[in-house]
Amino acid sequence: MEKIVILDFGSQYTQLIARRVRELNVYCEIHPHNKPPEIDKTVKGVILSGSPFSVRDEKSPKPDLSIYRKKLPLLGVCFGAQYLASSNGGEVLPSSTREYGRANLSFVDNTHPLMKGVSDNSQVWMSHGDTIKKLPENTKIFASTADVEIAGYEFENEDTYAIQFHPEVYHSKDGGTMLKNFIVGVCKCAQDWTPNSFVEETVEGLKEKIGNDKVVLGLSGGVDSTVAAVLLHKAIGKNLYCIFVDNGLLRKNEFESVLKQYEHLGLNVKGVDAKNKFYSALEGEKDPEKKRKAIGKVFIDVFDEESHLIEDVKWLAQGTIYPDVIESVSATGGPSQTIKSHHNVGGLPDYMKLQIVEPLRLLFKDEVRRVGRSMGLNEELLGRHPFPGPGLAIRILGDITAEKVRILQEVDYIFIEGLKKSNLYDEVWQAGAILLPVQSVGVMGDERTYEQAVALRAVESTDGMTADWCHLPYEFLAKTSNEIINKVKGVNRVVYDISSKPPATIEWE
Structure with missing residues (x-):
């Protein structure tokens, strides 16, 4: 079975690279940078991930890439691009302004193998505090932005390419095209992993x-x-x-x-x-x-x-x-x-x-x-939503008792059944309720209450590695909150979690 090897330098996006490769029906594996796999006939190409490190940091990853260079197609992404430059005689310096977020390509060489089908002014996603100021010898630029001249470059006479942005993230509009150009066009993968x-x-x-x-x-x-x-x-x-x-x-x-x-x-x-x-x-x-x-x-x-x-x-x-x-x-x-x-x-x-x-x-x-x-x-x-292996234990913050489980089961049941009845269940990747370790003051009838607070969580995702909170209708949330407080004894407050992953995780524990 042919495959692409991804060397992990610690980027939060490494798994996204793997997802994008597999979406092309090509198998890939993630390996730590300090344990690179040997080449065999199944390996068709190598991708170097980004990293939270700076290449200028003494403790940054410094793998020996000679086992791959000129033997297999190689693509460096962000840190990977900077490491290829700095380890081959180029110069990487701190950016005058840290480059995070959307940028647009101001120069695209559409004849380049990686850039075929990439539109002029294509949006890309930057995420780095360093930038390549000087390239090694025998290299050529194939993409630039207004602020980053060396956004993409190649080593001449070998299939080694580097880009200072992240093609794997959703915000890089032609990122999928670039990855396909590398994996299918350059690496010649058959796309038969179905x-x-x-x-x-x-x-x-x-x-x-x-x-x-x-x-x-x-x-x-x-x-x-x-x-x-x-x-x-x-x-x-x-x-x-x-x-x-x-x-x-x-x-x-x-x-x-x-x-x-x-x-x-x-x-x-x-x-x-x-x-x-x-x-x-x-x-x-x-x-x-x-x-x-x-x-x-x-x-x-x-x-x-x-x-x-x-x-x-x-x-x-x-x-x-x-x-x-x-x-x-x-x-x-x-x-x-x-x-x-x-x-x-x-x-x-x-x-x-x-x-x-x-x-x-x-x-x-x-x-x-x-x-x-x-x-x-x-x-x-x-179509069932993912449910954590430890179950409600990690949705009950703090210690576990049978009574807390009962309360959360009732809250969760109202939430999930409500999503199904409102035809919202299939629009949500994962949903659940969290029992918080706090009590709050409330009023029921003419009586003061001091009872539990619960949080509702609903996210959209494809694999759980990244997730965004679901914009559920206010009317649905209001109805669900009202039903929980009226029907579940011991709860008098409901909140809705609007955190995305990252920086938050899907589960609270």
Whole structure:
């Protein structure tokens, strides 16, 4: 399978580059700059990401690019462009004015391989505090803005290109065209990495990896674990044993409704009520990371206990997807900052003698949906909003009690059902409610109240790496707030979260 390699220098946009490459039906992998992969016949090109570092910083990344230069097409983006310049005799200096935000190309060489189809005056997105003042020898400029003369340049007589803006972000209007020019035009990628090809290759790979072994899978009711289960079922059939755990942190009535959903898929599913075990492990714990780890430990304990009831189980399957991996292990071990850990990423304790299989580990959420669609899963299931693995535990800020879970379940139910009834659910990528660790004064009837405040959150996104808050109608928000306060005992205030990611995250913990 041919691929593009992305070297991660820590940019918040690195995953967006990967998304744009995959939208072209080309497989790509993100690797840390300090662990560049060796070249083999599958690697068709290399992209160098941006970075929060300055190339002038002593501690900035300084990889040896000789393993790629003149052997593979190479594209440097922002920091990558500046590093190519500074490490080859050019000069990078602080910008007189930091360049962040929209800019327009004032010069475009439309004959250049990267710039074919790029319009004159095309808008691009700048995000850097340094700029290239002097180019290395044997280079040529192919794009400029009014403020940045060296916006794009190439090394002559080799397929090495560099741009000081971010083609991967939405605001670079012809960015997709530039990336396609590089990946398809220069790297000659075949664009044959499709959902159908992924299913075929994955099923064959699972058959070879697992053989006749038995696999236990923890279902969550969400898209990821369901698609993983169907892939495994295609590969190993009756040797897949699915367990759906009620951790006491699911949405209202979710345990029963999800078990019903799975009936028609032909999966062997066992429901396990483990609410009290999770509540005991979480008692008095307020720290978000410790809550996640406590939930992860109980999940492992439950699976260990259940797997012992199945003779000769060798594997634990999980619905881990790429954003889980990226946010948990800093972009596959690179310099990107770790935001949070996920309970289903990072291995198993020594006492649990199961190997891990993660069929979706390298897919983004929308890719998982496309794979599910190619296997014939129904749209209602595929259209379900993402729900965090730790469930409502990370939407209850502070410690967890059964009463707090009850309150949040009722609030969440009113919000989600309201979105569906108002035909807004499919316009939202993810929605939920957050129980805040504050109480506020209110008046109900003639009585003063001092009760909980809740926040509603709804975002639009494609993969969860970036997200914008949804501009839900005021009438809908007013009606929802009124219904929550009237129907949910213990809540007297509702607020709406209008933060985008970045700088905020989608979940509050």
